[in-house]
Amino acid sequence: MIDPVLAVLSGLALALGCFFMLSGAVGLLRFPDFYTRMHAAGVTDTLATFLIVGGLMLLAGWSLALLKLGLILLFIFFTSPTASHALARAAQHSELRLPEADRQREREAEPVVESEPERIAEADALNADRV
Amino acid sequence: MLTATMIALLVVMALALVRALLGPSVYDRVLAANVFGTKTVLLIAVICFTLGRPEYLDIALVYALINFVSVIGVLRYFEFRSAQGGEALND
Numbered sequence: 686m687i688d689p690v691l692a693v694l695s696g697l698a699l700a701l702g703c704f705f706m707l708s709g710a711v712g713l714l715r716f717p718d719f720y721t722r723m724h725a726a727g728v729t730d731t732l733a734t735f736l737i738v739g740g741l742m743l744l745a746g747w748s749l750a751l752l753k754l755g756l757i758l759l760f761i762f763f764t765s766p767t768a769s770h771a772l773a774r775a776a777q778h779s780e781l782r783l784p785e786a787d788r789q790r791e792r793e794a795e796p797v798v799e800s801e802p803e804r805i806a807e808a809d810a811l812n813a814d815r816v
Numbered sequence: 817m818l819t820a821t822m823i824a825l826l827v828v829m830a831l832a833l834v835r836a837l838l839g840p841s842v843y844d845r846v847l848a849a850n851v852f853g854t855k856t857v858l859l860i861a862v863i864c865f866t867l868g869r870p871e872y873l874d875i876a877l878v879y880a881l882i883n884f885v886s887v888i889g890v891l892r893y894f895e896f897r898s899a900q901g902g903e904a905l906n907d
């Protein structure tokens with residue numbers, strides 16, 4: 686029914702997709718802070734989706750299912766990185782904001798305790814152009 | 817291989833749920849929900865091939881659309897809430 690070469694190729698794509706997906710899930714569960722977790726999930730999400738839907742497309746043959754799978758693939762290919770970007774942007778403008786590299790170095794050289802109102806004012810200034 | 821993929825997808829969804837329940841910040845939960853939604857789309861597609869019913873792919877397509885819109889919507893909500901200095905910072 687299905688060409689054996691196509692079947693083997695689709696099996697390989699599905700297996701690789703499963704591997705990336707599982708490694709991404711372990712990273713999502715075990716990494717220490719939010720940005721590393723987002724890295725693990727965001728990178729593997731797109732790749733695993735690409736491989737698994739590609740494997741299914743090889744199984745589908747020339748049919749309407751192929752077109753629909755292609756649409757799903759195209760859509761996830763654009764939206765998954767966009768969602769990751771929006772998530773990182775939202776986190777960056779919240780309490781989870783990463784310090785800039787030079788500011789961090791300054792802080793290490795001269796440990797000044799930054800007061801809470803100052804920090805909030807800084808975050809407000811950062812957010813002012815976005816509201 | 818389709819069955820193995822389905823089991824792997826279910827395991828990944830369970831791990832994402834654990835992260836969504838543990839997640840210290842609200843962004844961890846949104847991230848886990850996003851991963852869960854993407855994996856749901858894949859699961860529906862794989863189920864459609866296991867059962868041999870290509871019309872289920874439409875559901876997967878619609879689910880992909882709704883998942884993206886909901887993640888962006890939730891993110892906008894929390895972004896503006898935290899910009900006003902609300903209490904949404906920790907959770």
